[in-house]
Amino acid sequence: MPDTPAIHGIDDSPRGRLLSAAAHLFRDKGFDRTTVRDIAAAVGIQSGSIFHHFKSKEDILFAVMEEVIRFNTERLRQAVADADTPLEQLRNLVRAELTATVGDTREAMVVMVAEWRCLGEAKQQEALALREIYEQIWLDVLGRLHKAGAFHADPFIMRRLLTGMIGWTPNWFSTNRRLSVEDLADLIVDRVVGEA
Amino acid sequence: MPDTPAIHGIDDSPRGRLLSAAAHLFRDKGFDRTTVRDIAAAVGIQSGSIFHHFKSKEDILFAVMEEVIRFNTERLRQAVADADTPLEQLRNLVRAELTATVGDTREAMVVMVAEWRCLGEAKQQEALALREIYEQIWLDVLGRLHKAGAFHADPFIMRRLLTGMIGWTPNWFSTNRRLSVEDLADLIVDRVVGEA
DNA sequence: AGCTACCAAGCAAGCGCTTGGTTTGGCAAG
């Protein structure tokens, strides 16, 4: 009965398995249409038992978001560190966010952008703080490229266009097609710095 | 008590006012978190009276989507007809979709992409058919541009990147800022055909 | 003994929707 494919960056403690299952369901049906009974059934326990691990359903959603953003912030950091030139840093960032979005943390990433408003005011603010750290990594790299004259548009706006392009990919990109993540990343990078 | 700002392309019959109010609430709180009592209160009637105009809550959501997609499909048609060169057609398309997305049909457009899965299978298919007509207009113009050598990437993928860029704008674009819709449109067109 | 992990049962609240009856505005016959 259990066995939802695990999400990268989440361990397989009872709590972790609960999180992976919840993320999967939240992505499939949305937060509101997913009941605690659904989540419980997905890991093979009773609905009431969930509240031994989380104090509310909303807490589960927040935990999913927190885990995935922490994990992927670290991934972005590595992406920047692993490159020498600003252009290569950008390419690595795009690849990293694409991997997060259509790859190993796909469900959780989709949940994060789609179910944002299901969090209460307080937790929304808390998540926003984490999100800002994440965004700053992007802005640093884009700012450096802009200063170097690699593109003319405002770096803030460029980031928003990138967020849109990458954030929409789960709605169409399929891993088992001709187009690889690397090729798509190059294609997106070309939207920023122009083609060869 | 009533007076939700109307959405372009929806009349102000009782039914139309109900639709505008519903679209506004759906965007604000999401479909599931919006109760029929909320919608009723927004137009100043009793919750039960809603079912004189619509046979279910889901029907309201579908009606919102149908109205907005029909209205904006016509807008796209005009945008293409009003331009002479393929490049100007593209620019007009981007402007039109931006206007729909952050302008006069903003709430309904956001609802359409966000609350898709709240429709049952049948109505989802029905909406998809309308959506395909809409998309075909884009693909025709992009296909012509591609054939003319204005850009190298696959037109289907280019459309998806555009969908992402434009679809994300409600999350950051503000009408009362320095950046106008026209300037943003030019900026986005440059992501397709390269800068001057 | 004490901790983690769980079960079985169920409560209070809120939900979409139904029902039966009442108001309202327009319009044609007398």
Added chain:
DNA sequence: CTTGCCAAACCAAGCGCTTGCTTGGTAGCT
């Protein structure tokens, strides 16, 4: 100008069901 009528629009009340969450207790490991 009145009267009678009808359909559209709405009200008041509440039914049946699902929801998130609580409670009190138990099994097993250390």
